Amino acid sequence: MVTLEDVARQAGVSLATASRVLNGSTRQVGADLRARVERAADELGYRANMAAQTLARGASNVIGIVVHDLTDPYFAALADGAMRAAAGEGLLVMVGTTHRDPEQEIAYVATMNAQRVRAVLLAGSRVSDPEVTGRLRRELDRYRASGGRVACVGQDLLGVDTVAPANYEGGAALARSLAGLGHTRFAVLAGPPHLMTARDRCAGFVAAVEELGLPEPRVVHGPFDRDGGYAAAAETGDATCVFAVNDVMAVGALASYRDRGVRVPDDVSVAGFDDIATLRDHVPALTTVRLPLADMGSRALELALAAGETPTVDHVQGEVVLRESVRDVR
Amino acid sequence: MVTLEDVARQAGVSLATASRVLNGSTRQVGADLRARVERAADELGYRANMAAQTLARGASNVIGIVVHDLTDPYFAALADGAMRAAAGEGLLVMVGTTHRDPEQEIAYVATMNAQRVRAVLLAGSRVSDPEVTGRLRRELDRYRASGGRVACVGQDLLGVDTVAPANYEGGAALARSLAGLGHTRFAVLAGPPHLMTARDRCAGFVAAVEELGLPEPRVVHGPFDRDGGYAAAAETGDATCVFAVNDVMAVGALASYRDRGVRVPDDVSVAGFDDIATLRDHVPALTTVRLPLADMGSRALELALAAGETPTVDHVQGEVVLRESVRDVR
DNA sequence: ACCTCCCCGGAAAGCGGTTGCCCAGTCTTG
DNA sequence: CAAGACTGGGCAACCGCTTTCCGGGGAGGT
Incomplete structure (x- = not known):
């Protein structure tokens, strides 16, 4: 050496x-x-020796990103956006994956604190359990108390800079678009009840449907992934239009219908959320709400790095994209 | 603090x-x-303070992974496998993305050397340019000279532990399977000429076709991504069966045919390589060569961490998976 | 010719831990 | 009961680099 x-x-x-x-x-x-x-x-x-430099300088040039699952294209896109931004600032990136375990998330924050990373980005939905959120928050406070910067993509409930996708509004906008095509009987593949992202999207959708004076959608809970969508799609009853709270679930639902001989969009319309790039060539093309994921990732890094006294919350709107997976029934 | x-x-x-x-x-x-x-x-x-600990202990608990592009599900799966293995060993992961720039790859090795990471995993195809490979190799030697461990997923040309997918054999096996269905006129969407992975898959395919006494496939070069597949698919002439050297390109090709009213598999059969999980619900379902990506990632980490005097090369076989995107023309 | 100022080189004090070594006290053990 | 074997605590020397401070020498000013 x-x-x-x-x-x-x-x-x-x-x-x-x-x-x-x-x-x-x-x-x-x-x-x-x-x-x-x-x-x-x-x-x-x-x-x-960077460890020595970090020690001597009292500052590292590493940032941390904590995501749920890298193989989920949603997080991959977010992480990629953040990493490009980081590279632009000459920063290195340390990635942690929690595989959706909130304890892991807390543990990663502690570890990244120990690494004295310049900033930590928390991507991915918060859960509604206040006890867990409280512990995470304490860990973050501890980190910030020693000069660390934090930003979060998802819900604004940690008191830190946040890039908050308009999940509720996106769900609502989607509902209005679908209703505009003449649908009246809806179902929602709502994901896990405690997952905020899923909940908000579902809630926005349901609220908009009711606001239009249409019958309350049937809500089916289940896992937030492809197989969750597949399974939940079996229980959509007589709905003519099904909203899966993310694209990956929607693809699972499409597979389920296909396997059961239910035609999309002829027999049932299906919509998702996120507009995952890898899935854009799916057949039938998925109606969805587009989120600028890469931008959200880089924006989160910007927020974290900026001095910001009081926490900024950046709301980012989704854009409804109508494609062939839904049918105009007017 | x-x-x-x-x-x-x-x-x-x-x-x-x-x-x-x-x-x-x-x-x-x-x-x-x-x-x-x-x-x-x-x-x-x-x-x-981990920097202090690393310095004092003379060893860090971080490993580095260098991939081309996290949003490419191939690398995401590889990285995920490696990260799970790393978590099992109590190691943290630092990820670098090169966006396919070989200079970036070299730069990352230098940086990770500076970080004194325990091991570096290089994922992704080598390029055939000997000058670039030489510089990368020198940088790796420098790292290893100071006790660093290296493993590589892809081609075995760096003199380090390697997990080598059987690209050539996979391409050949696929060709034989497709020929077995009665196809005789093939085309290959071959990706960039200098990319080893693409080259090997293509070469194996072509060799097997010729060995069967069938006409030489038409080889169309282009980018290694979805749009590359889309563009290249326009030039497949009268081939009845098209092999795209990876799944993402194959999906692009499918989109291209769809847009041009060419039916798959009725008018043309299409096959890919990798068996990307996110793409498994594609319609028509993609015939491909399955690679155990997550295992390959974790295996690479194992190799890197094991003491190994002489470099081990782990060949991993792909498995041909026939699905609806190809037609039996017998 | 003298003084000041600037430029650049080096000595050394950290940065925040880890760990070899010494030492005092307590336990065995013959 | 003396002597050796442990135990557990503290001192201090690093780990490799940054940075402050000091000093020597040449340039510029008067």
Whole structure:
């Protein structure tokens, strides 16, 4: 392991000079010494020890991102947006995946605190359990107390900078669009009852439907993933239009209908939420609410890095995208 | 920022004792002192500074993963597998995305070396440019010279532990299966010419076709992504069966045919490679070569962590999965 | 010719932990 | 009961780098 000292010795200069040459400094170093140091470093294959730099400088150039599941394209897109933004700032990214375990999320915040990362981004839905949220919040406070910055994508209930997708409004807008096509009997594949994102989307949808004076949608709960959508789709009764609270579930629902010989959109219309890029070529093309996921990720990083006294909440609107998975029944 | 010293002072013990209580050690500490330290740490909200620990211990508990693109489900699955394995070992993961820029890949290796990560996993196809590969290799050697471990998913040309999907054999097996269905006129959406993974899959396919005495497939190059597949599909001539060297391209090709009114599989059969989970509900269901991506990711981590004198190369076979996107023309 | 100021090099004090070593007290054990 | 074996606590020397402060020497001013 070659250290700065080795380089300095080989170059015949002091540690200070070598440090100034190799790792940036306001101070100038004479051209000849500078060249000597650079040559020595190159010959020896020197790489600065970042742990030492972090310790000495008291600040690291790493940020942390905590997501539920990288194989879920929703989080992948979010993470990618944040990582591009981070790369633009010269920051490295440390990623944690919780696989939807809130305890893991708390543990990751603690770990990233220990890493003294510059900022932590929490992506993914909060759960409604106040006890868990409280513990997470305490852990975040502890981190912020020592100078850490935090931003969150999802619900605004941690008292930190947040990029909040308009889940409720998106659900409502979608409901109005679908009703506009003449649908009256709706069902919602609502995901887990405690997951805020799922709940808000569902609630917005249901509220809008009722506001239009239409019959209350049947709400079917289940897991938030493809298989959850598949299973829940079996219980949509006589609804002519089904809203799955995310695209991945919607795709599961489509598969379920296909397997059972139910035609989409002829027999039943299906809509999702998120507009996942990987799923855009699905047949039938999925009606959905588009969220600018990559932008949301990079925006979250911006928020975290900006000084911000009082927490900013960025509401981002979704855009209803009507595609062939829904039928105009007027 | 609360330090160990603060905790020690508050607990009225020495630094050494506090360290032994809080950050594990072979040495025992008396029950009363232990309790005092723990209480103090909790009251103060102490979190060990990992940079300091890394420096003092001379080893970090972080591993690095370098992928091309997280939003590509292939890499997401690989990364997820590796991350699960890492979590099982109590390791944290630092992720770098190169967006297919080989220079970025080299830069990330340098950075992760600086971070003194325990191991680096390089996922994603190597390119055939020997100059770039040489520089990457030198950077890796530099890292390994200082005790770093490296494993790679893809081609075995860096002289490190490698998980090598049998791209050539997979392509060949697929060709034989398709020929077995009676197809004779093939085309290959071959991706970029310099990308090893794409090249191997294509080469295996072409070789098997020729070995069967069938006419040489038409090979169309283009980008390795969805749009590349879409564009290339326009140039498949009179082929009755088209092999896209990955699933994402295949989906692009399907979209292209759909847009042009070419029916799949009636007019043309389409096959991909990888068996991406997110795409399994695609219609028509994609014939492909299944790769156990998550396993490959975790296996790569294992290889990297194992002591291994001479580099191990793990060949992983793909499995042809016939689905509706190909037609039996016998 | 002298003084000041600036520029650049080096010595050394941290940054926040870990751990080898010494030491006092308590336990065995012959 | 003396002597060796443990136990558990603390001191202090690092780990590799940054940065403050000090000093020497050359340039510029008078």
